[in-house]
Amino acid sequence: MGQAALLDPLTGLGNRHVMTSTVDRAGDEQSVVFVDIDDFKQVNDRYSHAVGDEVLRRIAVILRTHCRADDVPVRYGGDEFVILVFGGEVAAEGVAARLHDAVRTAPWWQVARGLKVTVSVGVGHATAAHGAMAAADNALHVAKNAGRDRVVMV
Numbered sequence: 001m002g003q004a005a006l007l008d009p010l011t012g013l014g015n016r017h018v019m020t021s022t023v024d025r026a027g028d029e030q031s032v033v034f035v036d037i038d039d040f041k042q043v044n045d046r047y048s049h050a051v052g053d054e055v056l057r058r059i060a061v062i063l064r065t066h067c068r069a070d071d072v073p074v075r076y077g078g079d080e081f082v083i084l085v086f087g088g089e090v091a092a093e094g095v096a097a098r099l100h101d102a103v104r105t106a107p108w109w110q111v112a113r114g115l116k117v118t119v120s121v122g123v124g125h126a127t128a129a130h131g132a133m134a135a136a137d138n139a140l141h142v143a144k145n146a147g148r149d150r151v152v153m154v
Contacts, residue, residue: 008075010053011060019074022084031092032136033083034122035063035099038148040079047112054111059119062106066098082136089125089153096123096151104149118149125154 008015022030037043037059044052056079063073063081068091072084083099085092100121108115120143124135135154143152 008060011056011075013060013063013081014072014074016074016076018072019076019082019084022072030132031085031089031123031125032132033085033092033096033099034076034124034133034136034140035059035081035083036120036140036144037079038118038120038144043115043117047115051112051115055108055115055117058106058111059103059117062099062102066102067095071095082133089123092123092125093151093153096121096153100151120144120148121151123151123153 006014006018037055040052040055043055059081060073060075063083067073067083068087070086074082074084076082083095085095100119103117103119106117108117120140122136122139122141122143124132124137124139126132126135139152139154142154143150146152
């Protein structure tokens with residue numbers, strides 16, 4: 001029962017409780033990769049909520065596949081995901097680039113005819129002025145405002 005309270009039931013990833021406890025324990029040693037599915041509302045509206053749920057499940061598989069063993073992928077909420085990355089900026093940037101490419105090249109046509117899925121990704125590192133989560137959130141907003149389907153690092 002306790003384990004179930006830490007998992008997102010749709011994706012099987014950790015939830016915000018996992019993220020919060022990991023961030024609290026890590027302090028300023030981690031980087032954050034913030035992932036948002038581009039135009040996800042249109043997926044639900046055009047194809048169906050069942051297709052939207054399948055997209056979320058497949059994104060979760062991509063995250064698990066392209067994260068390293070010590071990374072912590074969580075479903076932040078809705079169509080947003082966070083990966084807590086330990087090992088420095090280069091490690092976080094590598095995770096972000098791999099998962100961005102994997103989403104772009106995934107066989108989305110198997111889920112629904114004509115479906116294309118992209119993600120915007122923000123990578124943040126802890127600094128004296130800001131935590132990694134705030135930096136990643138800012139980077140994500142820059143990625144979305146720059147046209148989506150890209151990785152931005154702060």
